[in-house]
Amino acid sequence: MKAAVVRSFDRPLEIDEVPVPEPGVEQVLVKIETCGLCHTDIHAARGEWPIKPSPPFIPGHEGVGIVERLGSGNSHGLEVGMRVALPWLGYACGDCRYCNTGWETLCLSQQDMGYSINGGFAEYTVGYARHVVRVPDGVDPVVASPLTCAGVTTYKAVKISGADSSRLVAVFGAGGLGHLAIQYARITGASVVAVDINDERLATARTVGAEYTVNPTQEDPAAAIQRLGGADVAISTAVSPRAFEQAIASLARGGTLVCVGLPAENTMQVPIFETVLQGLTIRGSIVGTRHDLEEVFELHRRGLTTVEYAEIELDDVNAAIEQVLDGSAPAPRLVFRMQPVSPAGHNAKAVPVHA
Ligand code: NAD
Ligand code: ZN
Numbered sequence: 001m002k003a004a005v006v007r008s009f010d011r012p013l014e015i016d017e018v019p020v021p022e023p024g025v026e027q028v029l030v031k032i033e034t035c036g037l038c039h040t041d042i043h044a045a046r047g048e049w050p051i052k053p054s055p056p057f058i059p060g061h062e063g064v065g066i067v068e069r070l071g072s073g074n075s076h077g078l079e080v081g082m083r084v085a086l087p088w089l090g091y092a093c094g095d096c097r098y099c100n101t102g103w104e105t106l107c108l109s110q111q112d113m114g115y116s117i118n119g120g121f122a123e124y125t126v127g128y129a130r131h132v133v134r135v136p137d138g139v140d141p142v143v144a145s146p147l148t149c150a151g152v153t154t155y156k157a158v159k160i161s162g163a164d165s166s167r168l169v170a171v172f173g174a175g176g177l178g179h180l181a182i183q184y185a186r187i188t189g190a191s192v193v194a195v196d197i198n199d200e201r202l203a204t205a206r207t208v209g210a211e212y213t214v215n216p217t218q219e220d221p222a223a224a225i226q227r228l229g230g231a232d233v234a235i236s237t238a239v240s241p242r243a244f245e246q247a248i249a250s251l252a253r254g255g256t257l258v259c260v261g262l263p264a265e266n267t268m269q270v271p272i273f274e275t276v277l278q279g280l281t282i283r284g285s286i287v288g289t290r291h292d293l294e295e296v297f298e299l300h301r302r303g304l305t306t307v308e309y310a311e312i313e314l315d316d317v318n319a320a321i322e323q324v325l326d327g328s329a330p331a332p333r334l335v336f337r338m339q340p341v342s343p344a345g346h347n348a349k350a351v352p353v354h355a
């Protein structure tokens with residue numbers, strides 16, 4: 001099968017022919033239809049985080065496809081032919097205090113798709129049956145892909161943030177994650193201000209519900225947001241510690257910063273005095289559970305969210321990474337289409353789509 005493989009952190013990904021993986025006990029083999037390119041895949045391919053994957057590996061944790069074969073043992077209700085998503089949380093033990101209190105995303109025994117186990121930048125991927133999530137009828141795979149990480153991650157971040165109808169939520173970074181964070185914040189009824197250094201992303205932010213936008217290259221976002229009364233919640237998905245620092249400075253008294261982005265530069269400066277006197281909260285948020293993802297799919301099926309994406313081919317993976325990094329990507333999320341779909345012509349290259 002064809003796959004995009006990271007062989008070394010300092011080299012581009014290679015498009016290789018590799019064997020189709022075998023589903024083991026309680027695993028399923030999935031024929032991938034689509035897989036989004038998350039900024040995490042770029043951090044992974046470049047070894048930018050303190051805990052690094054081990055090359056060679058196949059990135060991708062927004063894989064969506066059709067169950068082709070069941071491994072031995074319990075298949076947890078899955079059947080051949082079902083459409084499923086393979087999210088970041090590829091495996092959690094199911095026994096520990098985290099798994100049993102709704103926090104399987106904190107499980108110390110977890111394995112992560114496209115990081116510690118091979119992911120969806122391939123024609124086939126193996127997943128643990130218990131951890132793949134069914135995609136409901138009526139949700140297109142190319143849309144389900146961005147929902148599988150960007151969606152569930154920001155849905156969870158909004159869920160834990162305390163956002164509600166009388167709050168101002170600031171979303172720093174309006175890319176793949178951020179454009180969905182804006183929408184989940186709006187679903188709570190909150191008012192949203194979006195912050196991004198890329199004017200095209202701010203234009204999209206407005207179309208998906210941001211009432212205010214700020215470009216930090218043109219004005220100080222903290223001052224602009226304080227003029228609005230200060231943010232009760234700031235969610236930072238930006239890939240820069242500076243944005244996190246500006247997000248703290250944008251908070252109203254009693255406000256909460258939810259850290260979601262994972263920039264290669266791993267430290268931010270937090271002023272102790274202001275944090276104490278203003279009663280600020282800073283918390284991290286890592287992806288979401290299988291159940292959160294089911295809720296994300298349901299919200300989309302009900303027509304409450306829009307995914308802004310452009311389709312690309314796996315062969316163009318390295319060019320796509322450059323486009324995400326230099327801000328020239330034609331949409332907030334790029335999605336690889338693995339198998340050509342009929343009728344011919346639908347598989348258009350890098351055309352932004354709203355769905
Ligand atoms: P992306 O590249 O699509 O979006 C990042 C956005 O931040 C871009 O629009 C960019 O223009 C903007 N940006 C960059 N510098 C900025 C600045 N100084 N101020 C404001 N905006 C700025 O990336 P993505 O796929 O949305 O991922 C974002 C981050 O979230 C990555 O670090 C990724 O690894 C991380 N992530 C975390 C989780 C989690 O569970 N916590 C899950 C998925 C991704
Ligand atoms: Zn991701």
Ligand code: ZN
Nearest residue numbers: 093096099107
């Ligand atoms: Zn566990």
